[in-house]
Amino acid sequence: MIEAKGLTKRYGHTVAVDNLSFEVKPGKVTGFLGPNGAGKSTTMRMILGLDTPTSGDVRIDGQHYRDLRQPLTKIGALLDAKWVHPNRSARAHLAWMAASNKLPKSSVDKALEMVGLTAVANKRAGAFSLGMSQRLGIAGALLGDPEILLFDEPVNGLDPEGIVWIRTFMHRLADEGRTVLVSSHLLSEMALTAEELVVIGRGKLISQSTTTEFVDRASGTTIKVRTPQLDLLQNVLQQQSLKTRIEDSDEGKALIVEGDVTTDVIGETAAAQGIVLHELSLKRGSLEAAFMQMTGHSVEYHATDATGEVVDPSLVPPVSGAEVAAGPKEDN
Numbered sequence: 001m002i003e004a005k006g007l008t009k010r011y012g013h014t015v016a017v018d019n020l021s022f023e024v025k026p027g028k029v030t031g032f033l034g035p036n037g038a039g040k041s042t043t044m045r046m047i048l049g050l051d052t053p054t055s056g057d058v059r060i061d062g063q064h065y066r067d068l069r070q071p072l073t074k075i076g077a078l079l080d081a082k083w084v085h086p087n088r089s090a091r092a093h094l095a096w097m098a099a100s101n102k103l104p105k106s107s108v109d110k111a112l113e114m115v116g117l118t119a120v121a122n123k124r125a126g127a128f129s130l131g132m133s134q135r136l137g138i139a140g141a142l143l144g145d146p147e148i149l150l151f152d153e154p155v156n157g158l159d160p161e162g163i164v165w166i167r168t169f170m171h172r173l174a175d176e177g178r179t180v181l182v183s184s185h186l187l188s189e190m191a192l193t194a195e196e197l198v199v200i201g202r203g204k205l206i207s208q209s210t211t212t213e214f215v216d217r218a219s220g221t222t223i224k225v226r227t228p229q230l231d232l233l234q235n236v237l238q239q240q241s242l243k244t245r246i247e248d249s250d251e252g253k254a255l256i257v258e259g260d261v262t263t264d265v266i267g268e269t270a271a272a273q274g275i276v277l278h279e280l281s282l283k284r285g286s287l288e289a290a291f292m293q294m295t296g297h298s299v300e301y302h303a304t305d306a307t308g309e310v311v312d313p314s315l316v317p318p319v320s321g322a323e324v325a326a327g328p329k330e331d332n
Contacts, residue, residue: 003058073145
């Protein structure tokens with residue numbers, strides 16, 4: 001388990017992390033989200049003892065990182081995929097890491113096999129693509145078979161097969177009872193990967209909850225109903241003070257119901273009135289929309305339109321994962 005209490009980091013007059021408290025528990029993949037400049041990387045560096053907190057405390061299973069005798073057996077991390085000597089082979093890179101923690105040589109081959117790099121184990125790391133470098137970084141994190149894993153942008157540079165692989169792999173690690181904390185800007189991927197979320201903005205905690213709770217709280221849910229008696233059902237539901245609207249769908253007109261109501265209640269109401277239903281489905285908002293809604297006020301750099309007006313992030317149309325992946329990675 002990772003536990004941060006009142007974690008604060010200042011660089012001169014700049015506050016990178018501001019009184020941040022959260023817990024990352026074992027058995028689940030926890031997503032660590034926030035806009036660029038939110039303090040995610042700084043927080044991860046403090047967890048690993050690479051940066052010293054100005055105040056506050058962060059512990060790994062009750063210990064500071066500096067007190068771990070063989071840290072790779074307790075916590076593995078991927079913070080920078082290109083942090084490797086370019087003239088070292090993948091095997092040599094992992095071998096010196098293993099030696100530094102008195103790990104058996106067999107752990108190197110095991111880690112290479114787990115990430116699919118056995119065939120290129122003796123190739124210079126400097127010749128690796130970004131995706132291959134990510135796999136090597138993940139191998140380093142797994143080297144000591146640790147109980148806790150930290151990944152910063154682990155799918156950056158991976159092809160679709162690699163993204164599915166790392167998602168499945170993280171779920172498997174969590175199912176084994178390990179603690180997994182992963183930061184990513186690919187929100188569509190985080191929606192599929194993370195069961196829990198820690199969301200920060202400008203160094204402060206915005207939310208810690210399950211992914212479902214975060215989406216529902218920020219963007220809400222609606223219920224879609226298709227029926228040949230649409231006007232009758234709308235009238236019945238409005239009499240119950242429910243907000244409804246009619247919208248076009250691929251199958252024809254549908255009734256959209258908002259508010260604190262369940263599909264069970266709507267189905268039972270329709271049945272009591274003898275109303276035939278062709279569709280009754282719950283429509284949950286996207287993680288991207290919820291993220292924009294919850295962190296819009298914490299965005300450090302705002303875009304402007306052609307007139308020079310600041311663009312409201314919550315109004316920007318969602319982009320695909322491919323579009324995000326194609327863009328440059330910014331410091332976070």
